[in-house]
Amino acid sequence: SKTVGLNTMRSPEQQQDSILAEARHRVKDASFAMKRSLDQEKLMDGLKHAVTMITELRTSSLQPTAYYELYITITQELSHLKVVLLDHFQKKGPISDLYELVQYTGNILPRLYLLITVGAVFIETKRVPAKDVLRDLVEMCRGVQHPLRGLFLRNYLLTTIKSLLPEGNDSENGTIRDSIDFVLLNFAEMNKLWVRMQHQGHSRERKKREKERMQLRLLVGTNLVRLSQLDDASVEMYQDVILPGILEQTINCRDNISQEYLMECIIQVFPDNFHLSTLQRLLTACISLQPGVNVRAIVVSLIERLVQYLRDEEGKAAAKNFFNKNKSDTDLYQVFSGNVASVIKERQTLSPEDAIAIYVALANLTMEFYPKNLDYVDEILTSSHAHITSIGLKSIQANTAVSEQLATLIRLPFTEKFSLQSALQLKSLGQLLELFEYSIQHSLAVFFAKSIANSNFTITTHDEINVVFSQLLLPLVTSVTGQWEEFHLKETFAEEQVLVARAILHVKSDDVDTQQSMLSTLRKISTNAGPHRALYIIPAVIFQHLWLANTVFSMRNKLEGWEKRATKIYTAVRSTLLKLAEMEHYGLAIRLLLQAALVVDTTQFDASEGVAYEYCSQAFSIYEDEISDSKNQIVLMTQIIGTLEKMTCFSEENYMPLVTKCALLSAKFVKKPDQCRGVCRCASLFWSGKLAGSDQPICDGDQVLKCLRKALKIARSCVEPTTQAALYADIYDSFIAFHRRECTQITLEMIEKVETLVTETLDEVDDDESCIAIRSHFDLCKKHFDAFKSDSS
Numbered sequence: 001s002k003t004v005g006l007n008t009m010r011s012p013e014q015q016q017d018s019i020l021a022e023a024r025h026r027v028k029d030a031s032f033a034m035k036r037s038l039d040q041e042k043l044m045d046g047l048k049h050a051v052t053m054i055t056e057l058r059t060s061s062l063q064p065t066a067y068y069e070l071y072i073t074i075t076q077e078l079s080h081l082k083v084v085l086l087d088h089f090q091k092k093g094p095i096s097d098l099y100e101l102v103q104y105t106g107n108i109l110p111r112l113y114l115l116i117t118v119g120a121v122f123i124e125t126k127r128v129p130a131k132d133v134l135r136d137l138v139e140m141c142r143g144v145q146h147p148l149r150g151l152f153l154r155n156y157l158l159t160t161i162k163s164l165l166p167e168g169n170d171s172e173n174g175t176i177r178d179s180i181d182f183v184l185l186n187f188a189e190m191n192k193l194w195v196r197m198q199h200q201g202h203s204r205e206r207k208k209r210e211k212e213r214m215q216l217r218l219l220v221g222t223n224l225v226r227l228s229q230l231d232d233a234s235v236e237m238y239q240d241v242i243l244p245g246i247l248e249q250t251i252n253c254r255d256n257i258s259q260e261y262l263m264e265c266i267i268q269v270f271p272d273n274f275h276l277s278t279l280q281r282l283l284t285a286c287i288s289l290q291p292g293v294n295v296r297a298i299v300v301s302l303i304e305r306l307v308q309y310l311r312d313e314e315g316k317a318a319a320k321n322f323f324n325k326n327k328s329d330t331d332l333y334q335v336f337s338g339n340v341a342s343v344i345k346e347r348q349t350l351s352p353e354d355a356i357a358i359y360v361a362l363a364n365l366t367m368e369f370y371p372k373n374l375d376y377v378d379e380i381l382t383s384s385h386a387h388i389t390s391i392g393l394k395s396i397q398a399n400t401a402v403s404e405q406l407a408t409l410i411r412l413p414f415t416e417k418f419s420l421q422s423a424l425q426l427k428s429l430g431q432l433l434e435l436f437e438y439s440i441q442h443s444l445a446v447f448f449a450k451s452i453a454n455s456n457f458t459i460t461t462h463d464e465i466n467v468v469f470s471q472l473l474l475p476l477v478t479s480v481t482g483q484w485e486e487f488h489l490k491e492t493f494a495e496e497q498v499l500v501a502r503a504i505l506h507v508k509s510d511d512v513d514t515q516q517s518m519l520s521t522l523r524k525i526s527t528n529a530g531p532h533r534a535l536y537i538i539p540a541v542i543f544q545h546l547w548l549a550n551t552v553f554s555m556r557n558k559l560e561g562w563e564k565r566a567t568k569i570y571t572a573v574r575s576t577l578l579k580l581a582e583m584e585h586y587g588l589a590i591r592l593l594l595q596a597a598l599v600v601d602t603t604q605f606d607a608s609e610g611v612a613y614e615y616c617s618q619a620f621s622i623y624e625d626e627i628s629d630s631k632n633q634i635v636l637m638t639q640i641i642g643t644l645e646k647m648t649c650f651s652e653e654n655y656m657p658l659v660t661k662c663a664l665l666s667a668k669f670v671k672k673p674d675q676c677r678g679v680c681r682c683a684s685l686f687w688s689g690k691l692a693g694s695d696q697p698i699c700d701g702d703q704v705l706k707c708l709r710k711a712l713k714i715a716r717s718c719v720e721p722t723t724q725a726a727l728y729a730d731i732y733d734s735f736i737a738f739h740r741r742e743c744t745q746i747t748l749e750m751i752e753k754v755e756t757l758v759t760e761t762l763d764e765v766d767d768d769e770s771c772i773a774i775r776s777h778f779d780l781c782k783k784h785f786d787a788f789k790s791d792s793s
Helices: 003-009 012-039 043-058 064-092 098-104 109-126 130-143 146-163 177-199 201-229 235-252 256-269 272-277 279-287 295-310 313-325 332-346 351-369 376-390 401-414 431-433 438-453 462-472 493-504 512-527 531-554 563-584 586-602 608-626 630-646 652-666 672-683 703-718 723-738 748-763 770-791
Strands: none
Touching: 012 043, 012 064, 012 401, 043 064, 043 109, 043 146, 043 672, 064 109, 064 146, 064 201, 098 109, 109 130, 109 146, 130 146, 130 177, 130 256, 146 177, 146 201, 146 235, 177 201, 177 235, 177 256, 177 586, 201 256, 235 256, 235 272, 235 279, 256 279, 256 295, 272 279, 272 295, 272 313, 279 295, 295 431, 332 351, 332 376, 351 376, 351 401, 376 401, 376 431, 401 431, 401 531, 431 462, 438 462, 438 493, 462 512, 493 531, 512 531, 512 563, 531 563, 531 586, 563 608, 586 608, 586 630, 608 630, 608 652, 630 652, 630 672, 652 672, 672 703, 672 723, 723 748, 723 770, 748 770
16 A cells, blocks of 8 residues: 555656666566577577567557657667577578467567568568568558557568668569558558547547657658668659658648648658659648648748759759750749649638748749749739738738738848849839838838948839839838827937938939939928938938039030039029928038038039029028027038138129128127137138139238237137137237238238237236146247248248
8 A cells, every 4th residue: 555655646757767667677687588598599488588578568558758768678689689580590591480480479569579570581681572571561560550559560660671671673572662662551550550649548638649649750750761761762753652652641641740740751851853843742732731730831841942952053953954854834933833822722721921931931932043033023922912911901010920921021022132123123012011010111111221221222213213212211201100209219210311311322323314303303202201301311312413413514515405404403402401491400401501502613604603602692591590509600600611711613792792791790609709719710711712713812911800800809808818818829820820821911010919918818817727728829829930930031
């Protein structure tokens, strides 16, 4: 009773270990007795002990894993028996009635194990034709119908005989066809036993039985591995005998686990060129599989296997030879396409994500083998869209399996294997994108933008512009349904818009009229993008216009009416920048107006002065009306001054009002120091600026002196001594600079007076860090001026 209690307290694993240990102990004893009898040449006694050893395999108490360990132990001992028998046959001659004698063993399981062992010896010593023994053994194994015992018995049969299977087509010992029939029959019987395991026991143990079956699947698959290893098995034999036999058993068993595993085995163990010859039959078989079978995994596995094969030149040549040999009008894609469509149509239980995954695999194959065939990829996209809509799926949500698969399918044409120009011609792309909700559309748009921005691709037609900006990048250039209200606050917003801007810079056509027309489309897109996006998109559009203006100017000798075209381009730039200003991007609008004015200055024609003046006056207008922040005023005015100093297209009547305006506006800065420095900067406009038709600068010393005196006046009005000293030092620097540039109005006496002002003011300032910097600046200026005077004298 205590022992019973202990057994009930053990876990199932412990109980299995205990039963296995006891069985192994008995096997060890019987094995020892068998070997001793064989050493004493008592063959019959040895066989009796072998029977005792094999009888342990009759147990029903062991689960598959433990039973397998016991099976391995016993079969290793049986291999010793086989070696002894083989040695006896070779040295002392055969025991003619041994094959019949072992059949008198009382229990069928030990009898068959012994019969297989003896049969293998008879085949190896060529005492009887192998085909007769094989047929006899495979038929007699039907006597064991217990699934677990039968599977391991037939596995022993296959592993013992596998190296003895006859090959060739003309032999008394047997032919390759005899070997194929033997393995196919053994496979069929093993599969039946394997399937039968599912229907034994209580229904609540179904999961347990499925787990046990998965542990035993390799026993069944070994048959297919052996078939694939037959050297003399040709493609024709596989096509006419082997595959039909396997598929017949696979389909007829009507078992999900068996069908899924065996189909995967077929794909993995047989050579790729065999699959090329039987694609139609393999894919057709998928339609007949049970509803619960994962057809997606089977079809995708087959396609991926062939894709790997076709990447090698050998595979490509084999595929072409196959279709040429069969004088077929179809190709690899058409075979797959038709059958894939049938599989998806007939299998009503196939989920949307599984169907799209199959199309993804088919697209991979198509792009690998037919990289230039646009119609095939478009057909796949069309079929995917048709399937999605046929099942009533009107909107695809994010973070779902079908959305991930469909997004993968859409991305494929934009990989390195397919040119972007070809990808943009896919007609079904836009329809598929419309199925997604906003978040997926947005992530795909970012992917498309990166693909275009990082490529050497150029957008050359209106159709391509419409596809890129009205389909692929739509969520990035305009508001769409489902967009977040504060989309512009995302951390990645700026980065995404930069990608769009880079994509815009890829719009290039060799034809001026086409380029101008495409830029007109881009202007509409950019001005309708909203204020947040326009900040990034409009500058790219403007620079495209300016690039086109330069192109038109460079072609002026062979382009009729080039001045009219240039004027039209610059007018479009102005209207676009005014809209940018209306969106309250005033600083950017001013900078782009100044940039446009500089370009106009380099492409001079009859109307260029008027266009440039309009740009500059518009910049001043926006500056005066909208720029109120003092820091922005300083920065922008500095840029205006720099722009005007570089320009050479203005006549005096247009130039002087502009530079005078700069001086007046600089004198109106909020802070006195800013006014002082601003007026000093304006002085250079009256000296370095050039007028139209002249290579020499203006050199208006009177105006320069006027500006510097104005700066001195402003500096004197400052109350803070440190600030006053710093401004005097800057003005002193300006006086020296213009004197060195031979401005006669700036005399040495004036410079000395300013120097005195700096010295006196510095004496009143405490020696802090700011004072040290001012002194250093002043001393450096004085040193350079002294050196200049010495050189001049």
